[in-house]
Amino acid sequence: xxLFVDRIIQKILRxxxxxxxxxxxxxxxxxxxxxxxxTLINTNISLGHNVTIYPDVxxxxxxPIVIGDNVDIGNxxxxxxxxxxx
Numbered sequence: 001x002x003l004f005v006d007r008i009i010q011k012i013l014r015x016x017x018x019x020x021x022x023x024x025x026x027x028x029x030x031x032x033x034x035x036x037x038x039t040l041i042n043t044n045i046s047l048g049h050n051v052t053i054y055p056d057v058x059x060x061x062x063x064p065i066v067i068g069d070n071v072d073i074g075n076x077x078x079x080x081x082x083x084x085x086x
Contacts, residue, residue, distance in 0.1 A: 042081060 018034050021027075025045040032047055036055025045059060048069035056076045059065055063081035073079070 042079075044081070 014034065017037070018030075018032075021034055021038070021040065022030070024040055024043050025047060026043075027045075027047050029047075029049065031049040032051040032053070034053050038053055038056070039058040039060075042059045042061045042063075042065060044062070044064045046064065046066045048067055048071060050070045051067055052072045054073060054075045054077075057073050058078045060078060061081040063083040063085075065079050065081045067073070
């Protein structure tokens with residue numbers, strides 16, 4: 001019973017995190033997956049279709065981050081973009 005409740009809680013958390021991420025970046029499609037928690041400092045993100053973002057990914061900086069179609073972003077990846085190109 002405990003494992004069943006845990007599966008339900010994890011499903012609710014995944015759905016919630018995806019909805020918040022989608023709202024913050026202004027994404028207009030649902031064709032992406034968030035596998036775990038991420039850090040979203042930069043919200044200037046363009047997300048392609050069939051994207052999977054694994055746990056502990058950080059989006060950082062003040063420039064645009066463009067992620068194409070069919071991309072997997074692995075555990076602990078830091079994506080940084082600067083308006084100044086640095």
